[in-house]
Amino acid sequence: MRIGEEKKHIKIHFEVSDEINVREVFAMIHEDLGYRIIESRSEFPDYILEDKSGRRIRAEVEFKASRFKEHKHSIEECDMIICWYNDWPDCPIEVLELCRFVEEPYSDVSFSEEELNELPNTIKKIEELSKKRDDIFDRLRWIIYDLDEFIRRHDHQTITDQWGYGMGLSCKRIHWTDYSSISVYFDSRGGVIKVKGRLEPDILSSYSREELQQIVDEAKNEGFLVGNIELKPLGINELIVHVEEEKPIFIFRLHNLIEIAGRSSEEIVKMLGSEILKLIDFMESKRLIKVVSEE
Numbered sequence: 001m002r003i004g005e006e007k008k009h010i011k012i013h014f015e016v017s018d019e020i021n022v023r024e025v026f027a028m029i030h031e032d033l034g035y036r037i038i039e040s041r042s043e044f045p046d047y048i049l050e051d052k053s054g055r056r057i058r059a060e061v062e063f064k065a066s067r068f069k070e071h072k073h074s075i076e077e078c079d080m081i082i083c084w085y086n087d088w089p090d091c092p093i094e095v096l097e098l099c100r101f102v103e104e105p106y107s108d109v110s111f112s113e114e115e116l117n118e119l120p121n122t123i124k125k126i127e128e129l130s131k132k133r134d135d136i137f138d139r140l141r142w143i144i145y146d147l148d149e150f151i152r153r154h155d156h157q158t159i160t161d162q163w164g165y166g167m168g169l170s171c172k173r174i175h176w177t178d179y180s181s182i183s184v185y186f187d188s189r190g191g192v193i194k195v196k197g198r199l200e201p202d203i204l205s206s207y208s209r210e211e212l213q214q215i216v217d218e219a220k221n222e223g224f225l226v227g228n229i230e231l232k233p234l235g236i237n238e239l240i241v242h243v244e245e246e247k248p249i250f251i252f253r254l255h256n257l258i259e260i261a262g263r264s265s266e267e268i269v270k271m272l273g274s275e276i277l278k279l280i281d282f283m284e285s286k287r288l289i290k291v292v293s294e295e
Contacts, residue, residue: 011103140186141166150273180289196252204243
């Protein structure tokens with residue numbers, strides 16, 4: 001049953017989205033609705049109230065009235081449900097539905113005639129662009145699949161794993177630990193292809209400043225950079241700080257996606273595959289990874 005048939009339009013300045021908000025609203029307007037809060041509690045029922053006639057009321061707060069049943073509260077121990085929406089039309093006890101008395105804030109939104117006229121064309125353009133995006137993604141995924149085969153065919157000691165819905169590939173040699181790996185990923189949002197290998201800070205900590213500089217220089221000669229987790233190159237002083245603080249360090253190379261425009265998938269796979277194998281050899285020859293026997 002419902003109570004409080006008379007309407008009172010009280011404005012609030014926040015959106016009501018949960019039980020806590022309902023309690024906030026009731027605390028603001030209970031006197032206007034003719035109730036006095038005798039006790040506010042954390043356990044069931046939430047309130048002991050008194051109405052204008054002096055009747056004591058045990059009241060439970062819910063966002064929706066039906067949640068009273070979901071929470072398995074006892075009807076015999078409660079006289080009224082205070083809720084924002086009453087979705088329990090046959091409720092055997094009183095229901096105070098607060099949304100009938102309160103005006104929530106509306107978003108200050110307006111539309112121009114030009115915007116609404118353009119809406120059908122805008123939706124059509126979005127659908128066309130989505131289709132074009134999906135087509136490009138599918139072709140990039142095929143490159144990852146072919147790249148997977150290329151690596152395993154040219155280096156039988158390397159195992160691979162595809163991830164990122166087929167947009168990325170990680171690989172490592174069989175005797176590397178799980179932490180050590182190299183990956184290639186098509187970052188469509190950034191518009192780049194990322195080829196990177198994660199370096200072990202505790203391994204780098206065993207090298208002197210001069211040895212670290214030599215690794216950076218030799219990596220550069222091979223076409224790679226040493227950088228942070230955001231793949232930004234690190235100077236030698238920054239690199240040493242990262243090593244001391246055990247921050248993530250990567251050896252990497254970035255390709256702008258535009259670079260592969262016009263190339264065949266075979267050319268792209270050969271370019272990326274050869275680069276990955278070169279990075280695998282470099283990291284292993286410079287002992288920048290851990291092997292299983294070293295654990």
